[in-house]
Amino acid sequence: MQQEDLLGTAASWRAEGRKVALATVTETWGSAPRPVGSNLVIDGEGNFLGSVSGGCVEGAVVAEALDVIESGKAKLVSFGVADETAWEVGLSCGGKISVYVEPVS
């Protein structure tokens, strides 16, 4: 159950003139901590609200979001044990997730 109104936040941040990206979990495999549809809202300064992985890969998703804000182009990114970078960013649960990161334009 979503406690925070993340999409309301995304709209109000945008209304304030901040650059905003929205990240959404699109697929999970194994024991991923946050369900499909979970959101992270990120602004151009790297501030974020919400969660896509319970803290495991938020840092990496924020970095992707800053790229997306810069380029204006959405992308689908994956994290998990099959991916070398996953060890670096550490999905401690051993699961895999895909995250769709898009600009709010």
Add this chain to the structure above:
Amino acid sequence: MQLALLKALNEERAARRAAIVVTALASGAQRLVKAPDAAKDELREALEKRLRSGKSGTEETPEGKFFLTVFVPPPRLVITGAVHISQELAPMAQRLGYDVTVVDPRTAFATPERFAGIRLLAEWPDKALPSLGIDAHTAFAALTHDPKIDDPALLHAFSKNCFYIGALGSKKTHAARIERLKVQGATDSQLARIHAPIGLSIGAVSPAEIAVSILAEITARLRLGEEKH
């Protein structure tokens, strides 16, 4: 996501109307499908299935992969009885994301001091419940121990197909309740839907523990559905 789409989506959410955002993962093209429009959409079957389950996910179609982000209104909890258990149950349920309403015509119980921050209606169920828009996204708990209050509310909960219906009282109390409700026209399948004694059997003693047992039972019904619980 276009800001206009985001705003339209937020309007639907604020009005407690279900909607789905459809994203073509290859192109990034996006559209908002409001629940009443799902039946005439090209992805009709997938959209309707997901509106029922409330689960977001990817659909593979001949036209490519689509991600469907599903928004269904947050569940409601309606409680009859502004009793001690309700004082614990209502704020805990709010933390779990429920929109909570407590109904009790007994003004000695239904005081704002006892229920700070909770929607409280000091009215009889016959008067209070019809305006609440109770639906299949609503859980109902009868906690007064008073048949004059709980019985009509239970009949209303049956008629609105609440996803969870629970009633406080021992097995003996519940057997008497079943007899009364039968006389008032409740069917066997409706009566079988009542969780009574209310709450999972976890040896709960205090009002707060009983509230936990009730919320665990409601959560099981919400997440596992009827057949697995």
